[in-house]
Amino acid sequence: MNDSSLPLSPQRGDGAVESAFARDEPAAKRRHRPGKCRLHLPPTDLPPTNPSSAQPKPDGGSGGPLASRRGAGAEPRRGPGQRPADDPSPRPGRGLVVAGTRSGCGKTSVALGLMRALSRRGLRVQAFKVGPDFIDPGHHGLATGRVSHNLDDWMCGPDGMREIFARYAADADMVVVEGVMGLFDGFSATDDAGSTARLAKTLGLPVLLVADAASMARSTAAMVSGFTGFDPELAFCGVALNNAGSDSHRELLAEVMAVALPETPLWGVLPRRPAIAMPSRHLGLVTAETDPEALTRLDALADWIEAHMDLPRLIPSLPPLRGSGGAVVPRQGPGAAPLAAGGIPSTSPLIGVARDAAFCFYYAENLRLLEAAGAQLAYFSPLADTALPEGVGGLYLGGGYPELFAQQLAANAAMRGAIREFCAAGRPVLAECGGFMYLMESLVDKAGRSQAMAGVFPFRAIMGERFSALGYREAVTRADTPLGPAGTRLRGHEFHYSRLDGDTGEVAAVYALTGRKGPIDAPEGFLRGNTLGSYVHLHFGGNPRAAAHFAACCAKGRD
Numbered sequence: 001m002n003d004s005s006l007p008l009s010p011q012r013g014d015g016a017v018e019s020a021f022a023r024d025e026p027a028a029k030r031r032h033r034p035g036k037c038r039l040h041l042p043p044t045d046l047p048p049t050n051p052s053s054a055q056p057k058p059d060g061g062s063g064g065p066l067a068s069r070r071g072a073g074a075e076p077r078r079g080p081g082q083r084p085a086d087d088p089s090p091r092p093g094r095g096l097v098v099a100g101t102r103s104g105c106g107k108t109s110v111a112l113g114l115m116r117a118l119s120r121r122g123l124r125v126q127a128f129k130v131g132p133d134f135i136d137p138g139h140h141g142l143a144t145g146r147v148s149h150n151l152d153d154w155m156c157g158p159d160g161m162r163e164i165f166a167r168y169a170a171d172a173d174m175v176v177v178e179g180v181m182g183l184f185d186g187f188s189a190t191d192d193a194g195s196t197a198r199l200a201k202t203l204g205l206p207v208l209l210v211a212d213a214a215s216m217a218r219s220t221a222a223m224v225s226g227f228t229g230f231d232p233e234l235a236f237c238g239v240a241l242n243n244a245g246s247d248s249h250r251e252l253l254a255e256v257m258a259v260a261l262p263e264t265p266l267w268g269v270l271p272r273r274p275a276i277a278m279p280s281r282h283l284g285l286v287t288a289e290t291d292p293e294a295l296t297r298l299d300a301l302a303d304w305i306e307a308h309m310d311l312p313r314l315i316p317s318l319p320p321l322r323g324s325g326g327a328v329v330p331r332q333g334p335g336a337a338p339l340a341a342g343g344i345p346s347t348s349p350l351i352g353v354a355r356d357a358a359f360c361f362y363y364a365e366n367l368r369l370l371e372a373a374g375a376q377l378a379y380f381s382p383l384a385d386t387a388l389p390e391g392v393g394g395l396y397l398g399g400g401y402p403e404l405f406a407q408q409l410a411a412n413a414a415m416r417g418a419i420r421e422f423c424a425a426g427r428p429v430l431a432e433c434g435g436f437m438y439l440m441e442s443l444v445d446k447a448g449r450s451q452a453m454a455g456v457f458p459f460r461a462i463m464g465e466r467f468s469a470l471g472y473r474e475a476v477t478r479a480d481t482p483l484g485p486a487g488t489r490l491r492g493h494e495f496h497y498s499r500l501d502g503d504t505g506e507v508a509a510v511y512a513l514t515g516r517k518g519p520i521d522a523p524e525g526f527l528r529g530n531t532l533g534s535y536v537h538l539h540f541g542g543n544p545r546a547a548a549h550f551a552a553c554c555a556k557g558r559d
Helices: 015-021 107-120 135-144 157-169 196-203 218-230 247-260 294-308 311-317 364-372 402-411 413-424 434-438 544-557
Strands: 094-100 125-130 149-151 174-182 207-212 236-244 266-271 350-354 359-361 376-380 394-397 429-432 440-444 450-452 457-463 469-477 489-496 498-501 511-515 526-528 531-534
Touching (some): 107 125, 107 174, 107 207, 107 236, 125 135, 125 157, 149 364, 157 196, 174 196, 236 311, 350 544, 402 457, 429 434, 434 457
Parallel strands (some): 094 174, 125 149, 125 174, 207 236, 440 457
Antiparallel strands (some): 440 450, 469 489, 526 531
């Protein structure tokens, strides 16, 4: 796929979006001057949405973070002329990137509220997250009923990122991409590599800039002007100002923008929302799977967006997404050809995937690539199950929060023993971060309490108060592993509070690791038998053959 494969086109005609907003206001009220910076307020005759009639229906295959929610909700209601949610035919959807001036400005709240509001209107909304984050996509999935995917041009490469975007945007009415950090923040101080701005340009998507206007007036316009004028190649669809302190503050901000930046559309001035703050903990937001009030909060955010942003004008003003030749790339379905792995047989491997509240960090694309390589995935819970799924030939133990569930994990001696025996038998196992910690001898919490783990690696995981490591990583294998022969190049991200304690010389460290500043002189990628453990969360989008090789090894493990 080349750089021009997903340009935006000014064409119109997709009835789904227009139908979703057709009844919001009379035609006379829709007249406005495009591009003028005025405060677009929702019309008073907006029909109320009914959250209870639009519970999300999971979609996107067994490999996504909503697999455990299958059948839990009804199909979202549809407006006149809209297609059923299970209609897979391509359509010219629209899209935007929700970006912020900085972390903490409210872009996640705006993005989630927008996703949920559009989904409640019956639109088929596809969400994406810029960067390596695991937690936000889970909330995206709950808001939309569809699996959200990460877009990361460093881990996956620009072509891999475009492919992921095209595959999942193909059947959507609306695409919402949540940015990361500030709009221009990325890997480098000298260019926009790895930033939300780079992604928006690569995919040809316009940016909705979320700016924190707390305790500001005319300075807000200076801030917005700096962002919108910083990169002339970046397209903006408008601005949303957040954290207005009162109605008079909202009116003041609207007047400031109308006078200072009349050509920049202002789609809303949002008041502070302390009553619907999203709860967080040491690795970010509380995961959607473990927050019983998550859907209630999402509906509150959607109400907040509906009340204070002019969606009936913003969304239809966005140009449709178009692929090369005038059509988006069709979504790859179950009939797609499996990945090849250099002659290694791939006959229906069955891979056990740990998935529960303690192990929930998986890139959805990783699971899809394993399935594309011919694997079947069998999910199990190290917290609740006492035995591995029958017939599995390999295990994938992802990251998550084993430190929050250490006592329960330790109490499940049957599962710890089953996994220890599985590893000792030489079957392929990939354990990342939290999964790697689970395979150590013990896990020590911040109070010094130690809990027994599976005992595959002779280490302890000791929790700390601060990050032990954070950043992108490239690993080149020094030996053959379940992910490929020596010399296999892998990319991923490291983000954890624990540190490894023990004699690392007892186990082969097979990763030659590189970070943003160069080589990292520390042992990583521990291989014992056919079990590979590491703190690095790998993304197979950067090397799909690694997924295929692992699946093929797991097929042999069933023999």
